[in-house]
Structure formats: C-alpha cells, structure tokens
Amino acid sequence: MKLPLKKYLKRLGKVLRMNAGIIGYGVYIPRLRIKVSEIERVWQRNASGLAVSEKAVAASDEDSCTMAVEAARRGIEDFSINPKRINAIYIGSESHPYAVNPTASIVGDALGTTNKYFAVDMEFACKAGTAGLQVCYALKKARMIDVGLAIGTDTAQSKPNDALEFTAASGAAAFFIGDSKNEIIAEIEHTCSFTSDMPDFWRRPRAEFPEHTGRFTGEAYFKHIINAAKLLMEETGYNASDFDYAVFHQPNGKFPLKAAKILGIPSEKVKQGLLTPHIGNTYSASTLIGLASVLDVARPGQKVLAVSYGSGAGSDAFVLNITENIKNRRASRAVLEMIKEKEYIDYALYVRHRHKIKSL
Amino acid sequence: MQNIAPLNWRRFPERYLLKGNYCENCKQAFFPPRAICPNCRRKGKLVSMEMPRTGKIISYTKVYVPPEGFKNEAPYYLAIIELENGARVLSQIVDSEPEKIKIGAKVKKVFRRIGEPDKYGTITYGYKFKVVE
Ligand SMILES: [Zn+2]
Numbered sequence: 042m043k044l045p046l047k048k049y050l051k052r053l054g055k056v057l058r059m060n061a062g063i064i065g066y067g068v069y070i071p072r073l074r075i076k077v078s079e080i081e082r083v084w085q086r087n088a089s090g091l092a093v094s095e096k097a098v099a100a101s102d103e104d105s106c107t108m109a110v111e112a113a114r115r116g117i118e119d120f121s122i123n124p125k126r127i128n129a130i131y132i133g134s135e136s137h138p139y140a141v142n143p144t145a146s147i148v149g150d151a152l153g154t155t156n157k158y159f160a161v162d163m164e165f166a167c168k169a170g171t172a173g174l175q176v177c178y179a180l181k182k183a184r185m186i187d188v189g190l191a192i193g194t195d196t197a198q199s200k201p202n203d204a205l206e207f208t209a210a211s212g213a214a215a216f217f218i219g220d221s222k223n224e225i226i227a228e229i230e231h232t233c234s235f236t237s238d239m240p241d242f243w244r245r246p247r248a249e250f251p252e253h254t255g256r257f258t259g260e261a262y263f264k265h266i267i268n269a270a271k272l273l274m275e276e277t278g279y280n281a282s283d284f285d286y287a288v289f290h291q292p293n294g295k296f297p298l299k300a301a302k303i304l305g306i307p308s309e310k311v312k313q314g315l316l317t318p319h320i321g322n323t324y325s326a327s328t329l330i331g332l333a334s335v336l337d338v339a340r341p342g343q344k345v346l347a348v349s350y351g352s353g354a355g356s357d358a359f360v361l362n363i364t365e366n367i368k369n370r371r372a373s374r375a376v377l378e379m380i381k382e383k384e385y386i387d388y389a390l391y392v393r394h395r396h397k398i399k400s401l
Numbered sequence: 402m403q404n405i406a407p408l409n410w411r412r413f414p415e416r417y418l419l420k421g422n423y424c425e426n427c428k429q430a431f432f433p434p435r436a437i438c439p440n441c442r443r444k445g446k447l448v449s450m451e452m453p454r455t456g457k458i459i460s461y462t463k464v465y466v467p468p469e470g471f472k473n474e475a476p477y478y479l480a481i482i483e484l485e486n487g488a489r490v491l492s493q494i495v496d497s498e499p500e501k502i503k504i505g506a507k508v509k510k511v512f513r514r515i516g517e518p519d520k521y522g523t524i525t526y527g528y529k530f531k532v533v534e
Contacts, residue, residue: 101474102495106524107513111511114512138524153418393473
C-alpha cells in the first residue's frame with residue numbers, strides 16, 4: 042500500500058513540476074519597406090530621435106490575418122508541428138480585419154487544424170500577442186491542450202503626418218506552446234504581468250487611426266516595463282545579471298535600450314532582439330519578433346528575459362530557459378536574414394498599399 | 402448586395418488549403434476537385450487531398466485590364482502553375498521581382514486577401530503564389 046502511494050505522489054510531483062514551453066515559432070515580415078527619410082521628405086519633419094531607419098509595410102492584399110497565417114505556417118514547416126495537434130489559437134492584434142468575426146477561426150482553417158480548438162481574438166494595444174502566450178502556457182500547464190498557438194500580428198495604423206507614421210509597421214510572429222521533452226526549445230519558467238489604467242494611446246470605435254499622448258506614452262512604457270521586470274525578478278529570485286538576453290517591446294529604437302539601462306542590463310544583451318530600427322514598430326508582434334530573433338541564436342542553458350508593453354496599460358514579463366533541443370530545432374531562416382528580403386516603395390505607393398487614399 | 406458568404410464558405414478548403422482530389426484508380430490529382438474522374442468515369446475512386454504548396458510556372462501574363470473589382474490591383478501577374486503532383490492551378494503571382502517571373506520559375510503558395518465586395522461584406526481570402534529561389 043505504501044509503495045504505490047509513494048510512487049503515485051512522485052508521479053504527481055513530476056506532473057506538477059512539468060513545465061510548458063516554446064516548441065516552435067515563425068515570423069512573417071512583409072516585403073515592402075518605406076524609409077523613414079522618405080516620410081520625413083513628405084512632411085518636412087525630422088524623426089531622427091526615434092532611431093528607426095525604415096519600416097515594413099504590408100501590401101494592399103495583406104492584413105493581420107494573412108500575416109498571422111504566414112507566420113504560423115513557417116513555424117509548422119520549420120519545427121515539424123502537425124497542425125492537427127493545435128487545440129488553442131489566440132491572436133493578439135489591434136488591427137483585426139473585422140470588428141466582429143474572429144481572425145482566429147480563419148487562421149485555424151487556413152492552417153488545416155481540426156475543429157477541436159479553443160479560439161479567441163485578443164486586443165491590448167501592443168501586448169495582446171504575449172497575453173496569448175500566457176493563456177496558451179496556462180492551458181498547457183492545466184493539461185487542457187496538446188499544442189497552443191499564440192500569435193501577435195498587426196498592420197499598425199497611423200494618421201498621415203502623425204508621429205506614429207514614422208514607426209507604425211506591419212509584421213507577425215507565431216509561437217507554439219507544448220510540453221514534450223523532445224520538442225521544447227525554450228521552457229517558460231515563469232510569467233507575470235503588471236497592469237494599470239493609464240490611457241496613453243487609444244482608438245475609439247469607428248475611428249480609423251489611434252490617438253496618443255506624446256511624451257506621456259514614454260512615461261507609461263517605462264512604468265509598466267520596469268515594474269513588470271522587477272516583479273518577475275522578485276518572484277523568481279533572479280537578478281539582471283542572470284539573463285543572457287533581454288527583449289523589450291520596441292516602439293522605437295531607443296526605449297528598449299533605456300529600459301535595459303534602468304534595469305542594469307548591458308545593451309549588448311538587447312541588440313539581438315532589437316528589430317525596430319530595421320522594420321519599425323510591429324505593435325502586437327514587436328516583442329515576439331524580438332524574442333524569435335533571440336531564439337535564432339540562443340544556446341542551451343541560456344536564460345532570456347522578455348517584457349512586452351501594451352498601452353492602456355500593461356506589461357507581460359517572461360523568463361525562458363533555452364534547452365538542448367535548440368541545437369537541432371532551429372528556424373530555417375533567422376529573422377535577421379529574413380529582413381534582407383525587401384523592396385523599397387515611396388510615400389505614394391505606401392498610401393496606395395495601406396489604403397490611405399480616401400477618394401478612391 | 403447579394404450575400405456571397407455562404408457560397409464562398411463552401412470553397413474555403415479549396416481556397417485556403419488547395420484541397421483538390423485524387424483518383425486512386427488512375428493515380429491522377431485534380432484541382433479544383435472533380436465530381437467524377439475524367440479518366441476512369443464510374444470506375445474512378447476519388448479521395449480528398451491537399452495539393453502540394455510548391456510548383457513551377459508553366460505560363461504567365463501581366464494583366465493591365467482586370468475584371469470588375471480588381472481595378473486597384475492592376476497591373477498584376479497571373480500564371481498557370483504546375484504543382485509538384487502535376488495538378489495545375491491558375492493564380493496571381495505576388496511579392497516577386499518581375500524579372501524572376503518566368504516559365505519554369507519555382508513558386509510557393511502564400512495566403513492573401515483575394516477581395517471584398519465593399520466595406521461591409523465579408524473579406525475573401527485564398528491562395529496566391531510567389532517566386533522562390
Ligand atoms: Zn481515375
């Protein structure tokens with residue numbers, strides 16, 4: 042009687058300790074680029090303070106849904122994940138193609154999943170993608186799913202001549218969550234969020250473009266990013282020096298470096314995951330594309346800190362531990378390679394592709 | 402406005418996943434799916450099958466005068482693509498340098514918006530192809 046109970050408790054302990062993690066990922070960055078200097082030329086403004094040189098632009102026949110499908114498809118192919126195993130699809134975006142009618146169900150059908158999956162579209166400004174990651178992680182820990190798919194995707198909108206127009210970009214990143222020992226490339230050791238009512242950026246129903254509060258958005262960004270990172274360190278007992286890489290939400294090229302400095306993390310640990318200078322701010326995809334770029338090069342045993350930020354406002358923080366599996370489970374093309382495939386367009390073609398010509 | 406959503410929905414497997422069919426009797430793949438095998442007629446054994454996502458350009462053209470609803474997309478490339486299993490698809494070619502769009506070029510399926518009737522109706526999604534190295 043004693044032995045089986047002991048055995049049972051041991052097994053139970055194993056189950057409880059079993060962690061979920063990332064078993065694969067895919068990134069999609071549209072091919073079109075506009076140089077920030079071209080936007081500066083049109084509006085006769087200087088945007089050098091943003092430290093962004095160009096931004097990725099979705100073509101006229103692309104939207105958050107098509108980019109989500111492309112990102113997820115790459116993950117499925119590169120990491121040999123059978124789409125029939127996906128039991129949860131959570132899609133974070135502030136540019137879902139429909140106000141009512143889910144992106145998640147279109148993505149599921151386009152990937153060839155079964156019909157047995159949890160699904161919902163999420164919105165929390167730029168952090169809805171990482172919120173999806175948290176939900177998949179929790180569902181996996183609760184053993185309610187086999188594989189969960191969390192996607193951050195956006196065709197970021199910006200009013201012509203608004204400060205946002207210099208950085209608001211398009212892109213998507215998909216993360217697959219599972220717990221198979223042979224598949225996990227990055228175990229999610231812990232996650233937490235820091236949330237408060239701080240309206241620094243918003244869009245009312247039927248408004249085409251978001252509004253923002255200028256410098257106040259910086260105050261909100263640092264308040265939430267720093268507090269979430271500190272909360273995570275407090276809950277895990279780690280110090281800034283324990284992390285080999287740090288990824289932060291990146292509305293421009295400067296904020297993530299400043300956040301790292303405040304936390305005592307050297308800028309070299311941030312650069313691998315800092316994509317905004319090359320592709321702009323991909324909103325819900327921003328932190329996730331940065332994390333993907335880190336996973337492209339990370340080695341077993343390394344520890345990664347990732348902190349997103351969504352206006353309104355909140356930050357999701359994660360500690361990830363890179364496993365041995367990463368040696369033979371890699372993306373076929375690294376994010377830094379992917380961004381080299383591009384085609385420059387001028388401002389006129391940019392407004393055509395982004396449907397900004399209202400008299401049409 | 403005619404409600405096209407139900408009609409479109411019946412073609413989602415075809416448009417989203419290139420679902421065609423395959424005759425187990427004569428081993429030929431068909432896209433779009435056929436109701437009966439044109440080779441074997443009543444002896445044919447058709448089963449549903451996802452077509453491969455890669456193929457090559459057999460023939461192409463650049464469309465300057467598009468049909469109704471595609472005016473703002475023009476000019477664009479249309480191609481007949483032979484998929485890896487021999488089935489043929491007519492598709493738009495996107496995201497490719499014009500000089501690389503030629504007969505024999507290797508192409509891969511991508512998921513794109515096909516169109517929308519207006520700002521109120523449903524969006525149609527489906528396949529297009531792009532040239533890959
Ligand atoms: Zn036949």
